[in-house]
Amino acid sequence: MTRGAAWTFPIAMDDLSVSYPAHGASDSFAALRGITLRVNPGEVLGVLGESGSGKSTLARVLSGSGGSAGTDVRPLITGGEATVLGLRLRGISRRKLARLTLEVGMLAQDAGQTLPATLTVSELVAEPVLERDARYQAGALRALVATMVDAVRLPLTVLTKYPYELSSGQRQRVALARSLVLGPTLLIADEPLAGVDVTVRDAVVDLIGELQRERAFTAVVISSDLAVLRRVTDRIAVLHQGVLVGLGTIDEVFADPWHPYVAELASALTQDGQHDSDT
Numbered sequence: 001m002t003r004g005a006a007w008t009f010p011i012a013m014d015d016l017s018v019s020y021p022a023h024g025a026s027d028s029f030a031a032l033r034g035i036t037l038r039v040n041p042g043e044v045l046g047v048l049g050e051s052g053s054g055k056s057t058l059a060r061v062l063s064g065s066g067g068s069a070g071t072d073v074r075p076l077i078t079g080g081e082a083t084v085l086g087l088r089l090r091g092i093s094r095r096k097l098a099r100l101t102l103e104v105g106m107l108a109q110d111a112g113q114t115l116p117a118t119l120t121v122s123e124l125v126a127e128p129v130l131e132r133d134a135r136y137q138a139g140a141l142r143a144l145v146a147t148m149v150d151a152v153r154l155p156l157t158v159l160t161k162y163p164y165e166l167s168s169g170q171r172q173r174v175a176l177a178r179s180l181v182l183g184p185t186l187l188i189a190d191e192p193l194a195g196v197d198v199t200v201r202d203a204v205v206d207l208i209g210e211l212q213r214e215r216a217f218t219a220v221v222i223s224s225d226l227a228v229l230r231r232v233t234d235r236i237a238v239l240h241q242g243v244l245v246g247l248g249t250i251d252e253v254f255a256d257p258w259h260p261y262v263a264e265l266a267s268a269l270t271q272d273g274q275h276d277s278d279t
Contacts, residue, residue, distance in 0.1 A: 007086035010186050010218040011039035011062060017079030018054075018061055031057040031075060033242045039220065044212055046233030047222040048246075053239040055222045056109065059190040061089065062220060063106040064097050085185055102132065105184035105217075112171035113195045115163040122159040125149060125177045132182065148177040151214075153207060169200035173207065180211065187212070187219040193228060205231050226250070226269070238262055 018032040032054045039045045049055050057075050059065075062084055077090040087100050108114075115124055125145045129136050146156055152173040163171050172192065179187060192208060193201045209232040212219050223229055229236055230250055238246030238253060238261070245259035257263040 009038045012083045015080030016082050018075045019078045035244050044219045044233045046229035046236040049239035054242040063104050063188040064100045103185045105179035105187045107179045107189040109191045109194045111175035148181050152177045168197045190222045
């Protein structure tokens with residue numbers, strides 16, 4: 001894949017169904033069912049849903065990152081198709097998958113909390129580059145790492161520090177720098193504020209929005225927190241039990257909900273708004 005690769009939508013899903021394979025006597029588990037949507041170039045799509053709705057499965061499928069955290073279980077496309085940056089994911093070859101992962105930045109859940117403790121910030125940000133090209137010129141790599149650390153609004157003094165010396169918000173910014181250091185066309189951020197101190201949550205999510213505008217990448221931001229999605233996304237997709245039950249701007253989705261789950265969310269939002277106006 002090249003920067004000039006021809007594709008209309010960075011992400012296109014057509015009747016996509018995804019399952020986890022059966023183990024022993026247990027049946028396979030359908031995590032996503034019949035998802036159809038398009039993500040436009042340069043758009044930030046939010047994905048909203050409760051725990052178990054299929055949000056993280058969607059992140060793993062779209063990023064090509066495979067199995068769930070801490071396991072080797074890989075979600076399998078069992079129906080329909082997902083196309084990311086022009087590559088069809090169903091039955092994708094290892095060679096094409098490797099090409100895809102160079103163009104897709106993945107900010108996984110708790111990414112900042114699981115940074116390797118033995119590496120400095122400089123080494124952490126440089127690691128994806130060296131995995132791609134072990135002979136990358138040292139001086140150019142130092143400059144690239146410094147540029148990325150500055151881009152995520154961290155002082156260059158953190159370059160020699162280890163993760164345990166940083167706050168939760170700083171660690172998440174380091175993880176964000178790692179996910180963007182290869183200059184991806186697409187960023188998948190799965191619960192990007194997990195483990196981040198409440199006092200800096202807004203700053204971290206606003207940073208994602210700022211970097212997306214500066215670098216013009218497409219992004220999918222997955223969260224169970226509507227306030228997070230309201231700050232950074234253009235549209236939201238609402239998942240419920242693996243099914244797409246709402247799609248549009250936040251105001252569109254909740255102004256005219258057609259699914260009971262979305263209607264329930266809309267009702268809760270209305271009640272919260274009335275409570276806020278009364279206080």
